[in-house]
Amino acid sequence: MTESIFHLFEYEFFRNAVFAALLASLTCGVVGSYIVAKRMVFISGGITHASFGGIGIAYYLGLNPVLGAAVFSILSALGIEYVSGKTNVREDSAIGILWSFGMALGIIFVFMTPGYAPNLMSYLFGSILTVGRTDLWLMVALSAVILIFFIRFYHIILFIAFDEEYARSHRIAVNLFKYIIISLVALTIVLNIRVVGIILVISFLTIPQSTANLFTNNLRQMMVYSTLIGIAGSLSGIYISYFMNIPSGATIIFAFVVIFGIAKAVQVGMIKAGIRKKMKSEE
Numbered sequence: 001m002t003e004s005i006f007h008l009f010e011y012e013f014f015r016n017a018v019f020a021a022l023l024a025s026l027t028c029g030v031v032g033s034y035i036v037a038k039r040m041v042f043i044s045g046g047i048t049h050a051s052f053g054g055i056g057i058a059y060y061l062g063l064n065p066v067l068g069a070a071v072f073s074i075l076s077a078l079g080i081e082y083v084s085g086k087t088n089v090r091e092d093s094a095i096g097i098l099w100s101f102g103m104a105l106g107i108i109f110v111f112m113t114p115g116y117a118p119n120l121m122s123y124l125f126g127s128i129l130t131v132g133r134t135d136l137w138l139m140v141a142l143s144a145v146i147l148i149f150f151i152r153f154y155h156i157i158l159f160i161a162f163d164e165e166y167a168r169s170h171r172i173a174v175n176l177f178k179y180i181i182i183s184l185v186a187l188t189i190v191l192n193i194r195v196v197g198i199i200l201v202i203s204f205l206t207i208p209q210s211t212a213n214l215f216t217n218n219l220r221q222m223m224v225y226s227t228l229i230g231i232a233g234s235l236s237g238i239y240i241s242y243f244m245n246i247p248s249g250a251t252i253i254f255a256f257v258v259i260f261g262i263a264k265a266v267q268v269g270m271i272k273a274g275i276r277k278k279m280k281s282e283e
Contacts, residue, residue, distance in 0.1 A: 008242070013129055017238055017248075020131040023139040024195045024204060025230030030146050031188045032205035033222040034181065036213060037161040043080060043182075045202050046095035048189050050076040050102030052198055055123055056109035065123065066138075066190060073186035076102065081182050126197030126249030128238060139191050146184055150223075157181070158219055195234075196249035207256040208233065214267045233259050 008014045035044050051069040053076075058068025076098050083094040150157060159167035160177055167174050192201050212225035237252030244251075 013131075014238075014242075016131045016133070016136060017128045018235065019136055020128055020139060020195055021234035021238060021252075022231060023136070023143050024192045025208075025227050025234055026143050027139065027146055027188045028192060028204045029208060029227030029230050030150055030223045031181075031185055032209045033212070033219060033226050034157065034161055035185065035205055036209040037219055037222070040185075041202070041206050042095055043077075044185060044189065044205055046080060046099040047073050047077050047182075047186050048198055048202050049099045051186075051190055051193065052106035052123070053102035053104075053109075054106075056106030056113075060109040060113045066135075066193075069123075069190045069193065070187060072102065073190050074183050077182040077186040078179060081178055123193055124197050124199050126193065126195050126200060126247075126252075128195045128234075128248045128252070129242070131194050135191070135194055142184075142187055142191055146188070149180070149184065153177070154220070161219060196252055200249050200253050203253045203256060204230065207253070207260055211256075211260045211263045214263050229256070229259060 009018075035041060051073040054068035054070070054072025055065045056068075057072065058065045061068075080094050080098060156167065156172055156177060159170075159172065160174055160181075164174060189201055189205070192204060195201070196204050208226040208229040209222060211229050212222045216222055216225065233255040234252045237255040238248055240246075240255070241248040241251035
């Protein structure tokens with residue numbers, strides 16, 4: 001079994017899949033920790049589904065679907081941030097409108113595309129085994145940008161995530177940083193669509209982070225733990241999906257859920273052990 005696993009690295013598509021899993025774990029681990037800390041999961045879901053509109057428009061115009069999704073997602077993310085902050089439209093209402101509008105627009109333009117309708121299954125559910133070199137280089141570039149930005153402005157991001165009013169009181173350009181971060185969230189979502197798909201990418205941004213959050217409330221530690229959990233879950237999912245010949249994206253998310261279940265059981269066991277130890281010391 002071990003020999004067959006290492007034998008897979010002889011194939012370029014499998015090496016690309018492993019590198020993509022590592023890069024996806026890094027970008028989603030960092031950005032997703034901010035999302036969970038800021039309680040922006042619903043916003044991320046809106047951006048994710050709105051990106052389908054960009055994919056549909058790109059197919060209709062004969063452009064790269066990833067480019068279309070990136071542009072549409074960033075505009076959607078900035079639109080949500082602006083509408084929720086500058087108008088009296090509720091944030092959840094703006095997200096719901098954009099969510100449904102993006103999906104509807106994508107379906108319409110795909111239907112209007114001349115010739116055979118393109119196969120969008122890889123965008124909806126992901127296909128990490130088909131990730132190419134161009135996708136990897138884009139993910140490398142995004143990883144570098146995210147790491148540099150979050151390391152350089154970590155304390156500002158920390159203030160914005162947990163106490164936005166405190167950040168404003170210290171004359172920090174909160175709105176500018178929120179626009180930049182939401183744009184990075186959008187790009188992270190788009191470039192990871194090939195890994196797990198539009199339907200499941202939100203899980204990549206929340207499940208490892210929620211698992212890490214069981215053991216720490218420190219944002220920096222959550223980013224590190226989330227990345228490690230993402231690597232463990234995604235690599236496990238790739239191997240299992242390959243040998244069982246089942247969809248890779250769904251298998252990765254299933255692995256995340258299993259890891260979360262194990263971590264939750266460990267947390268409960270630690271709490272019970274702590275209670276028992278405390279009771280014995282009181283006796």
